[in-house]
Amino acid sequence: MSKRRRxxxxxxxxxxxxxxxxxxxxxxxxxxRPTPDPAVVARSLGPPxxxxxxxxxxxxxxxxxxxxxxxxxxxxxxxxxxxVDDGEED
Numbered sequence: 001m002s003k004r005r006r007x008x009x010x011x012x013x014x015x016x017x018x019x020x021x022x023x024x025x026x027x028x029x030x031x032x033r034p035t036p037d038p039a040v041v042a043r044s045l046g047p048p049x050x051x052x053x054x055x056x057x058x059x060x061x062x063x064x065x066x067x068x069x070x071x072x073x074x075x076x077x078x079x080x081x082x083x084v085d086d087g088e089e090d
Contacts, residue, residue: 032081032082032083038065041065042062
């Protein structure tokens with residue numbers, strides 16, 4: 001025996017209750033800028049205990065962080081959230 005499906009209107013109402021009706025995220029306070037050194041967090045934690053040679057593991061983690069920054073930068077640029085780089089360093 002199959003279950004009855006909700007009608008379209010009650011399904012939309014249930015979705016609004018779950019997700020919130022009319023929710024709009026706040027815009028960021030300042031434009032986003034990609035980090036110049038994506039692996040700084042990995043290095044700050046010390047040598048990773050993932051391999052015989054910690055430098056090999058750190059290289060792989062650095063590659064993952066660099067790709068993550070590339071993806072985040074592309075998403076920010078696609079949504080108009082990326083700041084203009086004026087050449088100044090903090």
